[in-house]
Amino acid sequence: MIKTSAxxxxxxxxxxxxxIWLGLLLVDLVRIFGVINNLxxxxxxxxxxxxEILFFFFxxxxxxxxxxxxxxxxxxxxxxxxxxxxxxxxxxxxxTELIFxxxxxxxxxxxxxxxxxxxxxxxxxxxxxxxxxxxxxxHLILYQKTKKVVKQWQVFxxxxxxxxxxxxxxxxxxxxxxxxxxxxxxxxxxxLSANLKWIPYLNxxxxxxxxxxxxxxxxxxxxLFYRILAYGNEERFQINLTxxxxxxxxxxxxxxxxxxxxxxxxxxxxxxxxxxxxxxEALNFQKLSQSIQPEENExxxxxxxxxxxISASFSDGAWIALNPTEQLKIQNPLxxxxxxxxxxxxxLLPAEFQNxxxxxxxxxxxxSIRLKHPSYKSALLVPLLVNKTLLAQIVxxxxxxxxxxxxxxxxxxTFARQASISVENHRLLNQAISSERYxxxxxxxxxVQKALLPLQLDHPSxxxxxAYSNTADEVGGDYYDTYQVDEHRFVLIIxxxxxxxxxxxxxxxxxxxxFQSLIQMGLGPADFMIKANSALSKCLERNHFITASIFELNxxxxxxRHARAGHIPTLWYSAHAHTAEFIAxxxxxxxxxxxxxxxxxxxxxxxxxxxxxxxxLLTDGILESRNDVGEQFGYTRLKELVEANSQMPxxxxxxxxxxxxxQFVGGDGMIDDDYSLVVVKFK
Amino acid sequence: xxxxxxxxxxxxxxxxxxxxxxxxxxxLLDQSIQESLQPEITVVVIDGQKLKYISSAGLxxxxxxVDDFSERGIHFSIFGLTQQVGEVxxxxxxxxxxxxxxDKSTAIAFRK
Numbered sequence: 001m002i003k004t005s006a007x008x009x010x011x012x013x014x015x016x017x018x019x020i021w022l023g024l025l026l027v028d029l030v031r032i033f034g035v036i037n038n039l040x041x042x043x044x045x046x047x048x049x050x051x052e053i054l055f056f057f058f059x060x061x062x063x064x065x066x067x068x069x070x071x072x073x074x075x076x077x078x079x080x081x082x083x084x085x086x087x088x089x090x091x092x093x094x095x096t097e098l099i100f101x102x103x104x105x106x107x108x109x110x111x112x113x114x115x116x117x118x119x120x121x122x123x124x125x126x127x128x129x130x131x132x133x134x135x136x137x138x139h140l141i142l143y144q145k146t147k148k149v150v151k152q153w154q155v156f157x158x159x160x161x162x163x164x165x166x167x168x169x170x171x172x173x174x175x176x177x178x179x180x181x182x183x184x185x186x187x188x189x190x191x192l193s194a195n196l197k198w199i200p201y202l203n204x205x206x207x208x209x210x211x212x213x214x215x216x217x218x219x220x221x222x223x224l225f226y227r228i229l230a231y232g233n234e235e236r237f238q239i240n241l242t243x244x245x246x247x248x249x250x251x252x253x254x255x256x257x258x259x260x261x262x263x264x265x266x267x268x269x270x271x272x273x274x275x276x277x278x279x280x281e282a283l284n285f286q287k288l289s290q291s292i293q294p295e296e297n298e299x300x301x302x303x304x305x306x307x308x309x310i311s312a313s314f315s316d317g318a319w320i321a322l323n324p325t326e327q328l329k330i331q332n333p334l335x336x337x338x339x340x341x342x343x344x345x346x347x348l349l350p351a352e353f354q355n356x357x358x359x360x361x362x363x364x365x366x367x368s369i370r371l372k373h374p375s376y377k378s379a380l381l382v383p384l385l386v387n388k389t390l391l392a393q394i395v396x397x398x399x400x401x402x403x404x405x406x407x408x409x410x411x412x413x414t415f416a417r418q419a420s421i422s423v424e425n426h427r428l429l430n431q432a433i434s435s436e437r438y439x440x441x442x443x444x445x446x447x448v449q450k451a452l453l454p455l456q457l458d459h460p461s462x463x464x465x466x467a468y469s470n471t472a473d474e475v476g477g478d479y480y481d482t483y484q485v486d487e488h489r490f491v492l493i494i495x496x497x498x499x500x501x502x503x504x505x506x507x508x509x510x511x512x513x514x515f516q517s518l519i520q521m522g523l524g525p526a527d528f529m530i531k532a533n534s535a536l537s538k539c540l541e542r543n544h545f546i547t548a549s550i551f552e553l554n555x556x557x558x559x560x561r562h563a564r565a566g567h568i569p570t571l572w573y574s575a576h577a578h579t580a581e582f583i584a585x586x587x588x589x590x591x592x593x594x595x596x597x598x599x600x601x602x603x604x605x606x607x608x609x610x611x612x613x614x615x616x617l618l619t620d621g622i623l624e625s626r627n628d629v630g631e632q633f634g635y636t637r638l639k640e641l642v643e644a645n646s647q648m649p650x651x652x653x654x655x656x657x658x659x660x661x662x663q664f665v666g667g668d669g670m671i672d673d674d675y676s677l678v679v680v681k682f683k
Numbered sequence: 684x685x686x687x688x689x690x691x692x693x694x695x696x697x698x699x700x701x702x703x704x705x706x707x708x709x710x711l712l713d714q715s716i717q718e719s720l721q722p723e724i725t726v727v728v729i730d731g732q733k734l735k736y737i738s739s740a741g742l743x744x745x746x747x748x749v750d751d752f753s754e755r756g757i758h759f760s761i762f763g764l765t766q767q768v769g770e771v772x773x774x775x776x777x778x779x780x781x782x783x784x785x786d787k788s789t790a791i792a793f794r795k
Contacts, residue, residue, distance in 0.1 A: 499740040500740075501706070545742075593780060594750075624738075
């Protein structure tokens with residue numbers, strides 16, 4: 001198997017070009033030897049021409065390869081390479097002339113062989129310079145490739161290829177056909193020279209370097225051209241390598257494009273700063289739009305904004321005045337301004353500058369004002385609006401009067417708007433992140449709170465019990481619980497914390513703690529309320545209270561003891577009487593009177609229950625739920641509902657109550673309060 | 684919606700509550716009482732004739748002032764409550780702590 005490896009085009013081309021040049025030299029030396037010794041060397045001129053063409057070809061391939069390799073190299077470096085090649089060729093030419101001038105009329109000076117060798121050397125340098133420069137021009141012309149430009153270049157290359165072989169028809173005579181062909185090639189060169197789109201991309205410094213290098217290339221080309229013309233006029237050489245259409249056209253092309261580039265770059269110098277400025281503004285704009293990443297802050301945007309504004313307006317100084325009500329701090333609000341100057345300048349600004357409460361109705365534009373300050377004569381105020389409030393104002397100052405033209409004001413206005421958008425986006429993003437976090441926290445709270453309500457309700461076989469609780473927000477303040485005191489005694493409690501949401505949820509948790517700890521002491525309902533009031537008084541906020549209802553059921557004696565602390569009265573359905581009544585007992589909410597006096601505000605009642613009786617413990621969310629005309633669900637509706645459905649088992653009755661409540665509120669109506677329900681049915 | 688109308692009659696401050704007091708606007712009620720408490724006031728009266736509904740959060744506001752008022756020697760009373768709202772006060776037992784009086788003249792009669 002044959003391994004295909006990359007062919008070193010450059011090295012092969014270089015080697016072949018050198019070999020061909022040596023061949024060319026040898027052929028011409030042999031011919032001269034023949035002429036001098038009146039011998040027919042038998043070598044025709046076509047051999048020389050053929051070798052010359054081959055030499056051009058390989059030089060072309062060599063440099064095409066060089067340029068292909070240096071695609072990423074910038075223009076100035078490429079131009080420097082061209083200029084250095086040219087200088088080398090020109091200086092070598094001059095040195096040759098100097099040597100022959102020094103030798104004068106001496107024998108060596110007149111030696112035809114030596115002269116021929118130097119002639120060939122000069123020919124080689126000139127060709128290398130011209131071909132490499134032409135390829136450099138190609139690179140520049142095709143910088144912004146369009147179909148049209150590529151076509152133009154192809155036409156030129158084909159014409160040059162034809163020019164290479166022109167010598168076989170024309171036999172190196174300087175006749176009209178030569179002139180005609182040269183003119184055509186020059187015209188194409190001129191047309192190509194209109195493609196100078198690479199120049200605007202140079203910055204000011206690069207333009208100066210470009211001008212210098214182009215000048216050197218033009219100078220070298222001119223010197224070499226004169227040398228070659230001088231050779232052409234002498235009849236010393238048996239064969240003329242340089243009076244060649246290809247070389248002449250190349251000279252033309254190199255000179256024309258070089259000259260055009262030189263002049264255009266020169267005339268572009270004064271406006272290049274404008275171009276650079278626009279480029280910088282575009283970059284600043286981009287920077288402002290991308291400036292805020294979630295981890296960065298608003299000060300960063302203000303920093304970029306100030307820098308952008310200064311550079312867009314050529315300001316001599318600037319500072320950022322922040323709205324004191326906004327929680328913003330900036331490391332260095334002053335730019336090129338002394339703190340003492342700041343005080344002076346602030347005093348000169350209009351009164352509304354200090355008025356941060358001003359709520360602008362429409363978008364504010366930057367506006368310029370005159371200053372009566374020894375150093376600064378004009379100022380531009382740039383308001384930065386975020387969510388219709390003034391976040392900051394940037395003050396740009398200049399040492400000249402009327403220093404801010406319309407374009408500057410416009411671009412700065414655009415910068416400010418872009419910065420506002422960035423800040424707004426940043427705030428929205430942060431809000432979204434934190435609200436998502438709160439949602440997560442609330443979900444946890446919800447889970448924790450659900451766990452506070454008992455999953456299993458302690459009860460004996462002598463009664464059935466079920467409970468339901470719903471919260472208006474993620475967490476709520478309703479509470480119910482059960483506790484088995486001994487074999488026959490069971491305690492039920494239902495409670496409601498004032499308010500709703502998170503604060504209510506915390507207090508509800510406290511209530512659970514109070515119940516679970518006090519009830520183990522074997523307290524009766526009224527005593528429990530008194531102790532609970534005392535305990536809660538120490539931990540409830542002043543404007544919060546808890547209402548509760550507690551029952552101690554004795555399944556042996558079928559009696560209950562009951563106390564109520566400001567809570568909604570419990571509905572007791574008597575199977576014997578077929579009626580339901582709310583148990584009337586006085587009792588003040590827990591945490592309302594926070595002293596021993598509470599004892600006077602709580603009562604205890606006892607009752608006897610029978611099989612088939614119901615106890616319905618509930619919270620005010622049920623009774624206070626309102627329909628679309630503002631009517632409350634109320635006591636009567638609940639009483640009638642229970643009386644009508646007294647045959648139902650507890651779970652079914654509970655469901656009936658909740659369904660009826662939803663129906664009452666209306667399909668879309670939200671019950672805007674926590675509500676809970678505990679249903680007990682005695683067997 | 685809650686609207687609070689404040690009237691001064693000598694050293695009596697009368698706050699008329701119009702609409703509903705719930706968890707969202709109970710803060711407003713609190714602020715309103717706080718603001719109007721000039722040192723010379725000896726009687727604070729809530730006019731509940733146009734109070735349609737009061738939630739536990741609203742009741743909490745009144746409750747929180749009870750001790751404060753008695754320490755400062757201010758007589759606090761409520762009159763004109765609708766049957767429904769009056770019931771809420773009664774169930775909670777607040778009527779034992781705050782004077783619920785039949786009309787305005789009784790309420791401001793406590794002026795010194």
